[in-house]
Amino acid sequence: MMNVQYSVGQSKPCPVHDFALFATLGDTFSDALKVVPSDSVEYAATDTIYSAGVSAQHIYLLRDGYVKLFKTTASGKDQIIRVVKAGEIFGFDGLVDIRYNHSAMPLKHATVCRIAVDNLDMLGARRPEVERLIMVRCIKELQHADERLLELGAKRSDERLASFLLGWCNAANRWTPLILSRLEIAQLLGLTIETISRLFAQWKREGLLEEKQQAIQILDRHKMKQVADSNV
Amino acid sequence: MMNVQYSVGQSKPCPVHDFALFATLGDTFSDALKVVPSDSVEYAATDTIYSAGVSAQHIYLLRDGYVKLFKTTASGKDQIIRVVKAGEIFGFDGLVDIRYNHSAMPLKHATVCRIAVDNLDMLGARRPEVERLIMVRCIKELQHADERLLELGAKRSDERLASFLLGWCNAANRWTPLILSRLEIAQLLGLTIETISRLFAQWKREGLLEEKQQAIQILDRHKMKQVADSNV
DNA sequence: CGAACAATTGAATAAGGTCAACGGCTGTGG
DNA sequence: CCACAGCCGTTGACCTTATTCAATTGTTCG
Structure with missing residues (x-):
């Protein structure tokens, strides 16, 4: 672990049970989790949380910030698979495989709580509930992936960007911080920086979109x- | 259920435990499964197994043939999400959601075994194992979806088709039946019929690929x- | 303040899509 | 058994979309 900064100490216990996601499992699970070693880790924008191909030892819960999961082609192009938001879990390849099949980095900044896969055994009888939880999250993610496949495979650049923005700014008519750079949006939507830039410019001209500082508003x-x- | 033909009777019990996938759970599970009502259903090429948005009541195991899972845009374009092969499970949206989020149809022909989601409860104590199994399959599928996102988002047409063909013809230098039509390949790779056709023609000319009847050989x-x- | 980096904009290019015509196979009905 | 309709695939010419290349401006940060 090189460019990793622990928030307080080396192994600050992480209050996993505070999170809505795990709270659904009820108190018995929260109790059980207190037994499981977990620690809180903070990452800066340039840090790597894990890289594709690396031994998958932890499962992560994002406490604060945003994380991008991405894969890289042989020729070096990055494709962002998913943007993880606070409260969501990621990196559960370790439950099935030895290695991570994608890489994870913060957008800007991220605070995560991680549990070693090996230590999940400590949950004993509660373990099936965790697996059920992960199954549910996994199916949800799969549905999300299906939707993204539809977008990348069957939609034009403007359709892709529009539906991304709609999803990102879920609040109507309010300023929403745009955490992603143009490059990251491009890598997410399978387009280029220039195409994103042009669409933004066009929509600003047309009064569809506004941008100030790092925030946007539809x-x-x-x-x-x-x-x-494309109901134009 | 309209255009559904039951293979023998209305509810022929399905030997789920024969399948490698479920066999991993051991004998106790196989025994338990004999209690669970499941039936075998046969579909022709034009039948619909289920449609996106329809009540998700069954989880499917493909016994024979191939199944395509796909989504349709508002403008009517289809994107194939995944091609299911014999022995694999699909349609587990019902474990999380009320409705299927994609549609399922056979390529040519398919025989499935299906279990009502409600009846999965009958497995009782063995249920965690089923959920673990589904979790594992689900993570695998997610990894597969990640790979496909990379292809659709970051690769050119020739790269996409080439890696699809390599995956489809896993046996080296042997004739492999190409179950998909040009249209279906196009819908899978986010391209058009013509582009697929041109690449096939080019590669045949270059001696990279051969095609006879419904089969191909790399x-x-x-x-x-x-x-x-693209190491050209 | 200047260096690095991020975003914008324009012009040229390439990749793939669209449109249209044609060939070939299959299945059906006279 | 043949003729023909219908579907699938092929091929060519053209067009649209998005990428690439390049120059410029804006922004952030030491």
Whole structure:
């Protein structure tokens, strides 16, 4: 572990049971979790949480910030698979495989709580509940992946960007911090920086979208939805 | 259930435990499964197994043939999410959601065994093992989806087709039946019929690929791999 | 303040899509 | 048994979309 900064000490216990995700399992699980060694780790923008191909020893819960999961082609192009938001879990390849099949890095900054896969055994009888939880999350993620496959495979650049923005700014008519750079948006949508930039410029001109500082606001959500489904 | 033909009777019990996938759970599970109502259903090429948005009541095990899972855009374009092969399970949206989030149809022909989600409860104490099994399958599928996202988002048409063909013809230098039509390959790779056709023609000319009847053979697997990773 | 980096914009190019015509196979009905 | 319709695949010419290349501006950070 090189560029990893522990938030307080080397192994600060992580209050996993505070999180809604794990809270659904009830108190018995929370109690059980207190037995499981877990620690809190903080990452800066340039840190790598884990790399594809590396031994998959931990399962992660994102406490604060955003994390991008991505894969890299043989020719060096990155494709962002998913953007993880606070409260979500990621990196559960270790439950099945020896190695991670993708890489994980923060967007800007991230605080995670991680549990060693080996230590999951300590949960004893509660373990099936964890697996059920992960199964549920996994199916949800699979549905999300299906949707993204549809976007990458069957939609034009403007449709892709529009539906990404709609998903990102889930609050209507409010400023939403855009954590991703143009490059990261491009890598997420399978496009180039320039294409993203041009679409932004066009939509700003048309009064569809506004941007100030690092934040954006969708001015005409209805029209943006039309663009996303190409009902123009 | 309209265009559904039951293989023998209305509810022929399905020997689920014969399948490698479930066999991993051991004999106790096989015994338990005999209690669970499941039936075998046969579909022709034009039948629909289930449609996106429909109530997700069954979980399926493909016994014979191939099944395509796909989503449709608002404008009517289909994107094939995954091609299911014999022995694999699909349609487990019902474990989490009320409705299927994608549609399922056979390629040519399919025989499935299905279990009502409600009846999975009958497995009682053995249920955690089923959930673990599904979790494992689900993670595997997620990894597969990640790979496909990389292909659709970051690769050119020739790279996509080449890596699809390499995956499809896993046996080296042997004739492999190509179950998919040009249209279906196009819908899988996010391309058009014409593009697929042109690449096939080019590779046949170059002696990379051969096609007779409904079968194909990769003549130069090494070179095909180079195309897939654009090491040209 | 200047160096590095991020975003914008324009012009040229390439990749793939669209449109259209044609060939070939299959299955059906006279 | 043949003729023909219908479907699938092929091929060519053209067009659209998005990428690439390049120059410029804006932004952030030491």
